[in-house]
Amino acid sequence: MPSLPDLLALKHRVGATKTLSVYVSDELDESTGQLVGVRTLAHALEELRESVAPASHAEREAVNDALEHLQRLIETESSRIRFSGLMAFITADGVQHAELVHGPMPTVAVWGSGISIAPALPIIDRLPVVAVAVVDSSAVHLYTREAGRLVDVEVLRVDAHHDVPRHMGTPARLGFHPGTRGTTATDAAQRLREVGRRQLARRTVTRLLQLTPSNGLILIGGIARAATDILLSLPSSRRSQAMLLRGLDIHASPAVIARHVDQALEEWQEGTDHEEVQRLADHYLGRGRASLGEQQTLMALQRGAVEQLYVSEAFLLQHLDATESVLQLAVAHRARIACVKGSAAETLTRTGGGVAARLRFSHPASTIDREQATIRV
Numbered sequence: 001m002p003s004l005p006d007l008l009a010l011k012h013r014v015g016a017t018k019t020l021s022v023y024v025s026d027e028l029d030e031s032t033g034q035l036v037g038v039r040t041l042a043h044a045l046e047e048l049r050e051s052v053a054p055a056s057h058a059e060r061e062a063v064n065d066a067l068e069h070l071q072r073l074i075e076t077e078s079s080r081i082r083f084s085g086l087m088a089f090i091t092a093d094g095v096q097h098a099e100l101v102h103g104p105m106p107t108v109a110v111w112g113s114g115i116s117i118a119p120a121l122p123i124i125d126r127l128p129v130v131a132v133a134v135v136d137s138s139a140v141h142l143y144t145r146e147a148g149r150l151v152d153v154e155v156l157r158v159d160a161h162h163d164v165p166r167h168m169g170t171p172a173r174l175g176f177h178p179g180t181r182g183t184t185a186t187d188a189a190q191r192l193r194e195v196g197r198r199q200l201a202r203r204t205v206t207r208l209l210q211l212t213p214s215n216g217l218i219l220i221g222g223i224a225r226a227a228t229d230i231l232l233s234l235p236s237s238r239r240s241q242a243m244l245l246r247g248l249d250i251h252a253s254p255a256v257i258a259r260h261v262d263q264a265l266e267e268w269q270e271g272t273d274h275e276e277v278q279r280l281a282d283h284y285l286g287r288g289r290a291s292l293g294e295q296q297t298l299m300a301l302q303r304g305a306v307e308q309l310y311v312s313e314a315f316l317l318q319h320l321d322a323t324e325s326v327l328q329l330a331v332a333h334r335a336r337i338a339c340v341k342g343s344a345a346e347t348l349t350r351t352g353g354g355v356a357a358r359l360r361f362s363h364p365a366s367t368i369d370r371e372q373a374t375i376r377v
Helices: 004-014 036-051 057-076 118-123 185-211 224-233 236-241 254-285 294-302 313-318 320-332 342-352 370-376
Strands: 018-024 085-091 094-101 108-113 130-135 139-146 149-157 217-222 242-245 290-292 306-312 336-340 355-359
Touching: 004 085, 004 094, 018 036, 018 057, 018 118, 036 057, 036 108, 057 085, 057 094, 118 313, 118 320, 118 336, 130 185, 130 224, 130 254, 139 185, 139 254, 149 185, 149 254, 185 224, 217 224, 217 236, 217 254, 224 242, 236 242, 242 254, 254 290, 254 306, 254 336, 254 342, 254 355, 290 294, 294 306, 294 320, 294 355, 306 313, 306 320, 306 342, 313 320, 313 336, 313 342, 320 336, 336 342, 342 355
Parallel strands: 130 217, 217 242, 306 336
Antiparallel strands: 018 085, 018 108, 085 094, 130 139, 139 149, 290 355, 306 355
C-alpha cells in the first residue's frame, strides 16, 4: 500500500514536470477472470490522446514518449498485472515510479503538471502501527503490520522451569516422592503451569506495548481464554486500542492471519471514521470547529483552517479534478487527509455532500443558521 508521505515526497521530486499518472484498478471480471481495469485503461488512454490533439507538437511528442514507456512497463509486468492493480507516474524521460497495488481505486490516465494523487486516496494506508499476538497455552507468536504487510517478529514461550516436571508420566527418580504429604504432583504441575502462563502473559503485554506507540492498535487471537487474559492484562488506557481476533486458529498460516488482521483493521477504520464524521456533523450543528460541504470546506482550506479533511470515496470517483484541487490545498496547509468508505461515507454524503473537515480554529463559513443545518442533516 502506498503511504501519503511517500506520494507527497514523489510529488515534490517530480515537481511541475509534465507527467502521465496512471491508475489501474484490480477489480476482476468474474465472467472472464481478467482485470476490468486493463480494459478500461485502453479507453482512458484513447481519451487522453484525443484530449491532447489540440496541444503543441512538443507536448504531443512528450505524451507519446510517456505512453511508450507505459507500454513497455505493462509488457514487462504483464504476468503480475493480471492479478494486481497498478499505480505509475511517467514522464517523457521514463518511469518515475511504479508499483503493484490492491484496492478500490478508479482506472484513469491523467496528463498534467506533476503527479495526480487523488485517485490513490482510497488505497492510501493510513492505519496506525499494529502489533498482533497469536496465543496458545505455552507460546505467543508476535507480528507487526508494516506497509500493509504482516511481519514475523518473534515467538515467546513459557519458561522451561515452569513446565511440567520431567518425570511426569514416567517412573519417579530415586528419592522423589510426590504426593507422600501435602500437595500432589498433579497439583504442583498445574500450579507451575499457571505461574508460567501468567509470566508469559506479562512478557507478552510488555512486548506488545514496546511494539506499538500510544495510538497503535493491538490485535490478539488464538485460544480464546488465553487471548482474553492478555487483553485484560493490558493497561486500562490501552484496552480501547485493542481487539480480539475471533475465530483465528493458532495453527493458521501467515497468509490466513494477514487476512484476519486486514479484515479487523478495515472494520476498525470504518467504525472510527463513522464516529468522527458523525462528530463533525454534531459540531457543525453546534457551531463548532467543523465544516460540511465542498464550498465551505474549500473556503476553510484557503484560510489554512483545516486540520483533518474527509472525502467520501463516491465524491472522489465522481469529481477527480475537484478532489485534486482540494488535496493540493490540504497538502499546502499541512492538513491530514482521509478517504472514507462504508457507513462513514454514507453519513458524509448525506450531511456534507461527500466533503467535510475538522478545523484548527472556527471559520466564518462554518457558522450557518442552525435550522438550515438541521434540514441538511
